[in-house]
């Protein structure tokens with residue numbers, strides 16, 4: 140099968156220059172890959188002039204909706220992807236992470252974006268910063284999409300997940316993507332990408348696909364483009380030195396090799412549940428995807444007195460794995476992606492063996508395989524090495540054997556365990572197996588600066604913990620140093636990678652209009668009616684309502700104390716209240732102020748306000764004494780659609796006393812019905 144590229148709205152088949160990709164299972168040719176003859180300037184121009192404007196015309200929520208629709212579409216058509224992906228050597232279980240995992244990542248990004256980003260084209264980052272005494276000059280950071288292309292270079296090991304994990308944040312940010320899968324498994328990415336195009340869900344120009352090399356594309360990048368790379372540190376370093384990337388300060392996010400660690404705590408005995416959990420995780424990590432995972436445990440750091448026991452228990456577990464044709468139901472471990480990759484792994488093991496002893500498996504031997512041809516496929520049995528002096532060894536901390544390989548390392552103290560883990564010079568993930576709080580805490584804090592993610596496993600979270608190797612969409616995926624430099628793809632920060640953070644300075648009104656969020660000092664437009672009688676669409680950002688005022692008496696305070704049981708001395712005892720440096724005498728409860736404030740603005744009739752969703756940023760700034768009178772200013776600060784039936788309204792609430800001093804401020808969140816769904820009594824059965 141000749142893989143085609145998808146560029147400038149059409150499928151392109153190269154005339155020549157093909158690389159033949161063989162099945163990892165039986166060696167038969169499965170794909171021909173070439174991008175020869177492509178005009179890469181045209182590819183970039185199409186992204187910048189067609190895809191970018193189309194995406195930027197949409198709001199974050201609209202883009203997130205597209206990603207969700209795409210996830211639903213692919214989810215219904217995923218079975219053929221599994222069939223194709225077997226040829227990479229991966230079992231069905233391995234491919235679940237790649238295929239279903241990729242689709243789940245789309246869902247996760249779509250839902251996160253709708254919850255955390257506004258239904259607008261601009262996002263704010265942080266609060267408004269007042270910059271002047273008179274209140275006429277302020278600043279706020281806004282985030283806007285870059286006008287270039289998101290250039291995605293993916294590793295071979297997760298062709299579907301790797302592509303979708305990068306596509307979702309770029310599209311949600313409003314930046315078109317150009318995807319280049321690794322040649323070795325490009326046919327899997329191609330199968331998924333064909334369906335992405337067939338769906339017609341994403342606007343034209345928002346995604347393009349290059350089967351084969353990138354030609355001179357990287358030489359044509361500008362400061363508005365972003366490169367997101369996954370692969371080896373060697374390739375990353377080479378690409379980062381591309382003159383255009385260096386000279387134009389092109390953002391370059393790298394997820395690269397990582398010598399991840401798992402530490403068995405010194406508190407763990409052979410009988411402890413954590414011992415078995417550790418060995419089980421280790422065996423699972425080496426065999427899943429035949430160890431071709433960026434997060435795989437490469438270094439198992441074990442108390443010296445336990446290393447023989449761990450070695451024995453691990454060998455017993457590994458003996459149970461069945462290596463062979465991933466299509467066979469009997470098989471629990473598949474092959475490497477290619478015989479070339481197996482050569483690389485064997486070469487890496489040879490380097491490791493200069494400092495460590497092979498204690499399980501023989502990398503050179505032809506392994507027994509089930510339902511497969513050992514000569515035609517890229518099979519390799521697990522290999523375990525043991526290094527008794529890891530602190531005087533170097534290669535075990537720097538050579539990544541990207542296959543079913545791990546090294547056991549002995550340590551004598553917690554400090555040593557930390558130092559060994561950190562010798563990886565920056566990793567994606569480390570896991571700690573311990574049931575002793577001081578030990579686990581010391582290990583977490585000792586290794587955290589060198590790791591993007593730290594997982595602590597013990598008997599209490601054993602059943603529900605998600606595993607050493609599983610990067611979850613809302614969490615950091617990335618790591619410092621060798622792992623790529625600390626940039627992270629996960630969470631909403633993954634979206635922000637494709638956006639520029641700009642500090643906008645000006646009047647509070649300018650900042651409100653630019654950001655779409657009302658802030659104090661900006662124009663207050665008088666609400667045409669009571670705001671609680673207006674539907675989600677009718678309410679306008681900046682719309683303001685002032686309530687009548689209400690005096691607070693000592694009797695109110697006493698009733699409130701009796702009713703709620705809150706008889707804190709500052710409300711009930713004049714002498715004790717005076718002894719506090721904050722009060723001149725008895726004061727009203729903060730919660731009383733909030734409750735009375737609500738009493739001043741809520742409506743008793745059924746109407747568009749459906750529910751109180753909570754308060755944020757609450758501050759009591761001035762005590763309210765008996766005899767004071769409070770009134771409330773209520774302003775619509777921002778609106779976020781949630782469902783067709785309702786949306787979330789963020790109100791800026793300010794409680795003043797009779798001298799117009801601010802007693803309290805907070806954001807109130809309410810769920811408000813849209814016009815077509817305002818509940819009415821006759822519709823209630």
Ligand code: NAP
Nearest residue numbers: 293294295320321322353369370371374394395396397433
């Ligand atoms: P690789 O050989 O470094 O290739 C990575 C990508 O770079 C491929 O798409 C490759 O394309 C492309 N590439 C190579 N030279 C290029 C050039 N001159 N211009 C543009 N693109 C170029 O890595 P791999 O073998 O695919 O993947 C295995 C490595 O990835 C391991 O080291 C693993 O640790 C790492 N990895 C890291 C993470 C992470 O999140 N940190 C995740 C997965 C994998 P071709 O295939 O066409 O050469």
